[in-house]
Amino acid sequence: MTTRKTELMVGLFVILTIAAGLLLALKVVNQGFSNNESTYTLYAKFDNIGGLQTRSAVKVGGVTIGRVESIDLDPEDFNPVVMISLSDKYNNFPDTSSASILTSGLLGEQYIGFQPGFAFDDFVVLADGDYIQDTKSALVLEDLIGQFLFSRNSE
Amino acid sequence: MNWIIDIGTNTLTKVVGIGRAFLMLTGALIAFPQWKNVRLTIKQIYIVGVQSLLIIMVSGLFIGMVMALQGYTILVDYGAEGSLGPMVSLSLLRELGPVVTGLLFAGRAGSALTAEIGLMKATEQLSSLEMMAVDPLRRIVAPRMWAGVIAMPMLALIFSAIGILGGHLVGVEWLGVDSGSYWSIMQATVEWDKDVVNGVIKSIVFAIVVTWIAIFKGYDAIPTSEGISLATTQTVVLSSLTVLGLDFVLTALMFGIN
Incomplete structure (x- = not known):
């Protein structure tokens, strides 16, 4: 009889572990943009990416629609090229769309807005592998302060 | 000249000890695919796992609660108390879950394993088993080894989950952090493969090391009362130190370089 009780307790132990794993998987872990969702890739060339990192969010009006996949430097003109993957649900952005690097809150992490x-009548849709032409770089605080001092000196 | 001889003797003893420990480990791990041992392993999981549940759950709850309390008092100065969720969950999943579980496991289960096997050796039960042509590595060591390796990662997972709930209890219910931001910022930050899986890998490594040290110290104990008490102390000290040292190495490998 003791063996059955032991096995019962071990069974409960396993169930508790599975419950803990489920809690972690469902409530704690980032599940917003999992890998199995089909995506398409766009590229954007910035002058300065600031503190943007891989896995940073890409947002339209605050809604996350994709993530930064990789960041590289163009070997010819030495500008950072950001590869972003967007959800296939949103695949009809016009090619006049723009990407800018923004900061969430005062001290928050940076994301691509x-x-x-x-959309004109005959607009061209951004397709897989296209470059976003209109980009705005990250605001770098030191540059801002430099410009501010420079403009004060010239007054 | 005598001190040179002493150094030599000490080194030889240590090397022989490490060799014996490896022989025991391979003997124990290879011995697993015997289905009659599964029942013994389940019984050991009950002893090292289920009976450690209470201390693991209570420690996890209180560590999560304390971290929420401490983190809140610092983060609220910067208006960043929404980041309490990721702070609690990341430190639990990456560090405290595996490490504290390893330390508690060494104290709660490891010392018991050493004492049990050491007493078996002192009362010559191990020799009697060999006399009956039962391999003590298979009958005694293997089930305990596997039970420890299976049970400790499960305990670490439960520890982290309970700790996060404890952080929620203090942070949200008591201190008034917004429940939505506690969970949503946590979800935006914590990643399954980077944080959870690495934590589980850590706890598996700690489980192997702690159980191995505990069983070997018992198996290798001097078969007297002093010998067993010395071996038990050594188990707790050595496995705690190893867990802390290995944790640094593993953290450097897993999170050190982006």
Whole structure:
């Protein structure tokens, strides 16, 4: 009889572990943009990416629609090229759309704010592998302060 | 000249000890695919795992609660108390879950394993088993080894989960952090393969090391009362130190270089 009780307790132990694993998987872990969702890739060339990192969010109006996949330096003009993967659900952005690097809150992490362009009648859709032409670089605090001092000196 | 001889003797003893420990480990691990041992392993999981549940759950709850309390008092100065969730969950999943579980496991289960096997050796039960042509490595060591390796990662997972709930209890229910931001910022930060899986890998490594040290110290104990008490002390000290040292190495390998 003791063996059955032991096995019962071990069974409960296993169930408790599975419950803990489920809690971690469902409530704790980032499940917003999992790998199995089909995505397409866009590229954007910035002058300065600031503190942008791989896995940073790509947002339209605050809604996360994709993530930064990789960041490289263009070997020819030495500008950073950011590869972003967007959810296939949103695959009809016009090619006049713009991407800018923004900061969430005052001290928050940086993300790509994606601004859909105006859709004319015969607009061209951004397709897999396209470059976003209109980009705005990250605000770098030191540059801002430098410009501010420079403009004060010239007054 | 005598001190040179002493150094030589000490080194030889240590090397022989490490060799014996490896022989015991391979003997124990290879011995697993015997289905009649599964029942013995389940019984050992009950002893090292289920009976450690209480201390693991209570420690996890209180560590999560304390971290939420401490983190809140610092983060609220910067208006960043929403980041309490990722702070609690990342430190639990990456560090405290595996490490504290390893330390508690060494104290709660490891010392018991050493004392049990050491007493078996002192009362010549191990020799009697060999006399009956029962391999003590298979009958005694293997089930305990596997039970420890299986049970400790499970305990670490439970520890982390309970700790996060404890952080929620203090942070959200008591201190008034917004429940939505506690969970959503946590979800935006914690990653399954990077944080959870690495934590589980850590706890598996700690489980192997702690159980191995505990069993070997018992198996290798001097078969007297002093010998067993010395072996038990050594188990707790040595496995705690190894867990802390290995944790640094593993953290450097897993999170050190981006």
